[in-house]
Amino acid sequence: MPTLRRRKPADSDKPTTSAPSDDARGGGGGTTGRGEEEEEEDYEQDADNSKRKKNNNKRRRKKKAAAAAAAAASADNKHPALPSEEEEDGRKHHRKRSKWSCVDNCCWFVGCVCLTWWVLLFLYNAMPASFPQYVTEAITGPSPDPPGVKLKKEGLKAKHPVVFVPGIVTAGLELWEGHQCAEGLFRKRLWGGTFGEVYKRPLCWTEHMSLDNETGLDPPGIRVRPVSGLVAADYFAPGYFVWAVLIANLARIGYEEKTMYMASYDWRLSFQNTEVRDQTLSRTKSNIELMVATNGGNKAVIIPHSMGVLYFLHFMKWVEAPAPMGGGGGPDWCAKHIKAVINIGGPFLGVPKAVTGLFSAEARDIAVVRALTPGFLDNDIFRLQTLQHIMKMSRTWDSTMSMIPRGGDTIWGDLDWSPEDGYSPSKRGQKNNETDIKNQDGSDSKPSQTAKAHYGRIISFGKEVAEAPSSEIERIDFRDALKGKNVANSTCRDVWTEYHDMGFGGINACAEYKAYTAGSIVDLLRFVAPKMMDRGSCHFSYGIADDLDDPKYNHYKYWSNPLETKLPNAPDMEIFSMYGVGIPTERAYVYRLSPSAECYIPFQIDTSAVGEDKDSCLKDGVYTVDGDETVPALSAGYMCAKGWRGKTRFNPSGIRTYIREYDHSPPANLLEGRGTQSGAHVDIMGNFALIEDVMRVAAGDSGDDLGGDRVYSDIFKWSEKIKLKL
């Protein structure tokens, strides 16, 4: 800086230079320019490293660097240029040269990078499309034909129209009306796509994604609507397929827009509200009727995924219910229009993960948050309150409550018992080991010496509680505990979650209860989030029906619970349950009180709780069982394995059910992307075996043609253990 100071008077000596004010500005520009030079060099190295990596970040960062460089360059170029011209052979050669070369070097460097980038881009574009495949095949050997090609060779043709029902979070949402801050986003995706807006204006984004806290519908002045058409859920984000692979394969055997329909709906709403607000159920009904009519009377094959499974269960009851509440399709609508329902990864009985999501927003890998996790959850975008913001937003979404475990202790187990008892990852191979089972059955009665996982305790406070025999747990009922005023209320005014209403007394009361089973979980949630559960209990129910003929079950809140509804009267219909197995799936949690209980969510998963031996299912405070990473096999398979098998009270017309499991095998290398044999909750949509099954059914095969059940897990054994009146 001293050099600059010295230079100024020298410049102003010259009579030909511009006005002193200009000069002063020039000096200022010079200062900023110099100040940024160091940064530029950092950027250079930065960009240099990333160049080798060739990832997308590179471009963005480079742009930033370039913008900074440009700011420096222009500032430098404009103003000090005047004196420099005049001093061509002046006395300050040395200083000027060094300054010169720096900016020039920058420009030169950016130019080089740009050139290489363009050359690479050009080469990439000039590359024949089959090149990546060629490389893959060179490394891993010839890859199998995609099922579409294979089945086309077999002569399969499109027959039954296909309806896709996407699950939670995978479908896109777009803005139709918004507040000032969302200017320019009309009909742009807020959810799905690149999520660019999350970074640009996070608070605005959460505001628009939230629903009204009281009604569970649109907040005033905001309309966010589902994207319609196949584009709604073919890709979740660029390159991250959901339905795209299935669609592409179906297209090979002749499917097209007129025979495929994506029943996209606003997955934030409760199911009945999608009809109330958007008439989505009516639209789906009309579309199925149209497709059946225009395809020569061939019934539709429905393919729901994830939460779409429950949504479609709701639809089947809705469509046959009489008009004001239902769709008025008459008692044989399903029999007339539906050939098969192919449920993919269906959380029929709920997902334990949903509990933690609602309880403490710690959905470690629920897709909602996972999508945003990298660099988002842990940083300070929302001024340290990211989680609270997300929690506040997601608690306005009624649909998350549809995934709370249903059936209570009967299905999910109580303090001592659970259907999955004795499961351990390493034992999965030896399924037919009779002695094994006996041993475990025997050990059930005694307090276990080894750390046996009590899956029934979905939430326990502290590892000791999770492992102790039930007799040793002292529980203090929390339901009547007084909720104290939170002292720190005023400081947390920005983010208001309902915890602040609970006060310390309420929080401690929760913790004192020690262990929660599936039955008491609902009470717990009602205690910590009364508003949400009030809203939710109008739309969802989590029990088991004693008497299905009770007229109260005509209310729509029971329709999405398979344990409180009868299947429609459609004996020719088939129900498939297809899901992945072989991935540890969250089932129960060890919690602790959060140390700083002021503006934070007061509960946290105790990530320090780890099982003692390697076989233990307890890792990072989470007990895992077999499943597809999100839905435990029990939830996905039980209804088809037992609840609906044969003619039961839940399935009075004896609809045939089939279980098709797909054992997870991770992709062999990076080139395969997300793998063609994956069993993970979303990646299974790219599983070749599953796609082939779906296509065969769509082309006219029945479940028996496919080969009936295909089971890898212990689902039948577990189902037997559940004592449910059928």
Next chain:
Amino acid sequence: MGSILRFRKLSYLAPVKLHTEKKVEQEKKAVDVPNPCFSPEPTKRALAPTVRRSGGKEWRCMDNCCWMIGFLCTTWWLCLFLFNCLPATLPGFQAPESPGVRLKREGITALHPVVMVPGIVTGGLELWEGKPCAEDLFRKRLWGGGFTEIIRRPLCWLEHLSLDNETGLDPPGIRVRAVPGLVAADYFGPGYFVWAVLIENLAKIGYEGKNLYMAAYDWRLSFQNTEIRDQALSRLKSKIELMYVINGYKKVVVVPHSMGVVYFLHFLKWVETPPPVGGGGGSGWCSKHIKAVMNIGPTFLGVPKTVSNLFSGEAKDVAFLRAMDPGVLDSEMLGLQTVEHLLRAGRTWDSIVSLLPKGGETIWGNLDWSPEENHACDLSKRKPLGERNSTDGNAKRSALKEPVKYGRMISFGKAAAELPSSLLPSLDPKTTTKKNSTSSCSEVRTEYDEMNREIIGKIAENKAYTARTVLDLLRAVAPKMMKRAEAHFSHGIADNLDDPKYTQHYKYWSNPLETKLPDAPDMEIYCLYGIGIPTERSYVYKQSPSSRCKSIPFRIDTSVNGDRGESCLRGGVSFVDGDESVPVLSAGFMCAKGWRGRTRFNPSGASTYVREYRHKPPASLLEGRGAESGAHVDIMGNVGLIEDVMRVAAGATGLGIGGDRVHSDIVRMSDRINIRL
């Protein structure tokens, strides 16, 4: 005169340019560096060290290049950055308030569901199954969007967009389908809106996915084939019924544009006709479900431009070719035969035939007469309507000014375009016999190759063709296409509308002169179109000088111009008033006269309204395509039109928005047409 001035301007500019160049060269020499930079200031800065270090080898040409690019990039990014930082509305530049916001403040809210029917070429098409050359294009847009594939693999692209020459349906192994949903036609190319502005404004007063529907269809097919292949009509019917129900039994407002207008006319007949040919909706369907049909830029009676397009592929500014015009038409990409290739692809599209002029000489005029006679072409000098009416009565004036004979849609040579009809030779092109030519033009076979040179000569000898004989002409030059298409479209005028053939065969349904409107007395029909832009009406042709076997033997004679400055004949084309694509006559006649009151075409007396929008070009570049444009597609951004559509959608009637609004001579023109009503 104007051209001379222009020339002088050019020649005046030239030396200046040279001068500056020279200057630059001198400068360059002075500094002795081979690299000119885009702005002198940085150049010098860059050069200074170079000169000094000419001995050193750090800054060579390569480096300079890099430097240049780097500098350009950084400036570019800086500008981009600044542009992004810019507030959406510049202070001082007050963006005009959109009609949506204004009407919302008035308290208008969504009432009737809205169905949009896009026209030809504006709807997107995507690939569902293709040949190996289109391997990675599954569900990518072939039409609409970026059009990048044209440049990358033009022949492959053309192959996939062509239809089967015999059936007019998919060629084997190729499935190209219409993009569904609002995205189908909201933007045609990036930034080139079609429906987007209307959608955005409708959304402001509460429209959204459930009460807004884009009836996208494959616009290459004949209308009935969209039902046969894609069940597009059934889908439209089911969608309208659904929207009617879920929006509280509110009737639907349909907004078709361009060819969508005729498509929807077809739909109206189809839906009430019993199956298997029709949709089986019963005779009350339209009156039950439809509140109003708001035709934008309707092509009811056809578009003369299509004739030249089909005849010689010279669609000078038909939108679908214009989209590819820059650098495609004139380049040699497809091996010198771009136009021929396009002609071949275009001729497989049946839908184009639906745009041929309908109603023959009764509507479009014969050799001597046409309804648009006395049209003053110099639109800027037009007098107010009342005044003109009085002067037009003056026979003297019309005698002075030689009228353009618009009735001669195609004439060979300027003389033929102007001679009185008695002096014209008449020759029936139907009598020409065909011989198979033995030419070896195997690569690109347009149907011209199959024609004998003699016949081509004979066609040219016939000198002048009217709207009726033009059809015969097309039958002669493109027999296959016309044979295919005439099973789907008819271009005549019905004598007796009760003849059962008119209700039974679908080929008459899209011709307003051969169908009755449905029995729906409460339904309203609007004709909304732009005026004030010269629109092609008739052509002067010549035989193509190069009679190489592969070229199209006819060309528009662009050297033909009118005698006076205000002549309507320019570049071989005679113009009338219109919206750049559709002449006023075609757009307005049905609403102004054909259906007005209770006529035989409109037995139930559905009310009709004509709403014209005078074209006003955008005042500055900032306005983009203008908020008051009257051009065929740009009118979709016209504030007046949008407001009318929104008011009707929100429940207003035609009288509520002010009834007719006429600026052109449409009423007088219609009066001159002698048609039994």
